[in-house]
Amino acid sequence: xxxxxxxxxxxxxxxxxxxxxxxxxxxxxxxxxxxxxxxxxxxxxxxxxxxxxxxxxxxxxxxxxxxxxxxxxxxxxxxxxxxxxxxxxxxxxxxxxxxxxxxxxxxxxxxxxxxxxxxxxxxxxxxxxxxxxxxxxxxxxxxxxxxxxxxxxxxxxxxxxxxxxxxxxxxxxxxxxxxxxxxxxxxxxxxxxxxxxxxxxxxxxxxxxxxxxxxxxxxxxxxxxxxxxxxxxxxxxxxxxxxxxxxxxxxxxxxxxxxx
Numbered sequence: 668x669x670x671x672x673x674x675x676x677x678x679x680x681x682x683x684x685x686x687x688x689x690x691x692x693x694x695x696x697x698x699x700x701x702x703x704x705x706x707x708x709x710x711x712x713x714x715x716x717x718x719x720x721x722x723x724x725x726x727x728x729x730x731x732x733x734x735x736x737x738x739x740x741x742x743x744x745x746x747x748x749x750x751x752x753x754x755x756x757x758x759x760x761x762x763x764x765x766x767x768x769x770x771x772x773x774x775x776x777x778x779x780x781x782x783x784x785x786x787x788x789x790x791x792x793x794x795x796x797x798x799x800x801x802x803x804x805x806x807x808x809x810x811x812x813x814x815x816x817x818x819x820x821x822x823x824x825x826x827x828x829x830x831x832x833x834x835x836x837x838x839x840x841x842x843x844x845x846x847x848x849x850x851x852x853x854x855x856x857x858x859x860x861x862x863x864x865x866x867x868x869x870x871x872x873x874x875x876x877x878x879x880x881x882x883x884x885x886x887x888x889x890x891x892x893x894x895x896x897x898x899x900x901x902x903x904x905x906x907x908x909x910x911x912x913x914x915x916x917x918x919x920x921x922x923x924x925x926x927x
Contacts, residue, residue, distance in 0.1 A: 672698055673705065677712035680823050683809035689766050692810045692819040706821035707884075713824055714749055725750040725893050726778075727881075728804070729873045730825040731817070732866045732897025740817040745867070747877055748825025750895060756831045761926040762911075765828055768807040768925070769902035772849040772913040774863060774870045775802040775832060776839075776894045782874070784882030789871035792878070793839050796871070801833035801849070801915040803923065804895055806902060830895065833913075833921040842917055845869040851900045852912045861899035870896035 676693055683690045693709075694701050701709075718724070730746045737743060756762050779797030807828035810819060820826055845864040850857050863870050873896045878888050888894065905911065909925040 673709040673712050676709040676822055677716055680709075680713055680809055681716055684765075687765050689811040690809055692815045693822055694816050694819050701816075701818040701822070703818055703821060706818040709822040710748065710824055713822070717751055722751045722753050725752055725755065725830075726895070727877055727888070727892065728825060728827055728830075728895035729866075729877055729897040730820070732873045742817050744880070745873060745876055745897065746817065746821050746825055747880060748821075748827045750827055750830050750893075754827065754829050756829050756923055758831055758834055759922050760831065760924075762805055762829050762831065762923045763926050764905075764907050765807045766809065767813065768805045768828060768905045770851065770905055770911055771804050771806065771898035771902045772851045772859075772861065772900045772915070772921075773802045773804050773895050773898055774844060774847065774866075774915070774918075775800050776870070776874055776896060777836065778888055778890055778892050778894065781887055781890050782878045783887035784875075784879035787875045787878040789869050789875045792871040792874040796839050796874075798836035799839050799842070799844065799870075799918070800836050800893075801913060801918040801921050802895060803831045803851075803911060803913045803921045804898070805829040805831075805905070831921055831923045832893070833915070833919055835919040837918060839871070844871065847916050847918070849899045849913055849915045851903060852914070853903060853905070853909050855910070855912075858903045859900040861901075863899060865899050866897040873897045
């Protein structure tokens with residue numbers, strides 16, 4: 668019976684994404700007592716549905732990577748989801764409008780060696796990272812009015828929608844990543860700014876947490892994956908026609924336009 672409920676959740680969220688429509692949160696409609704473990708089971712079914720359609724995983728992504736967000740959502744660790752190949756948009760390209768998109772500036776990690784927990788540290792992550800690169804993540808929760816609990820958002824693949832990577836790849840040893848600053852602008856106006864320290868004190872710490880979370884289910888971070896480490900800025904709501912720019916110290920600029 669439990670597996671049928673998780674399948675129902677995955678079908679419900681897949682339909683919302685494909686049909687570009689918002690739905691009422693799971694904890695109100697399908698399973699009010701959805702636990703974190705159950706939410707990840709539903710997410711795994713949703714991920715498998717995407718794989719079955721021929722899509723490929725680019726890498727995991729982290730969410731809720733600030734202590735303030737933990738307090739807001741009542742959790743004690745970040746959450747994760749997955750970025751797929753169909754979600755990638757070229758730097759300078761057009762991001763299709765989905766439901767109610769928001770954009771965040773992030774630092775992405777291109778992994779050079781497998782990272783398998785438990786007990787992984789940020790320093791170990793840096794040693795196994797080939798490059799870092801700038802990114803803009805477009806989150807687009809399938810839930811109406813962005814109204815959800817942390818278990819709802821886990822099941823919804825952590826609100827993942829689209830990602831734009833920058834063209835500059837640099838060795839992580841070139842920077843103090845916790846001090847790296849980024850500005851997020853919409854139509855030429857700065858909407859927010861932040862630094863790497865906003866992500867658990869250092870973005871590599873978020874990747875370490877991910878490795879240790881994946882270890883609980885016998886999984887690991889894999890060589891060649893590109894992992895979104897979490898937001899340096901707040902999430903800014905977008906509308907059709909917006910021109911978005913993220914500028915990163917030492918990593919250049921990432922841009923896109925919001926299409927129909």
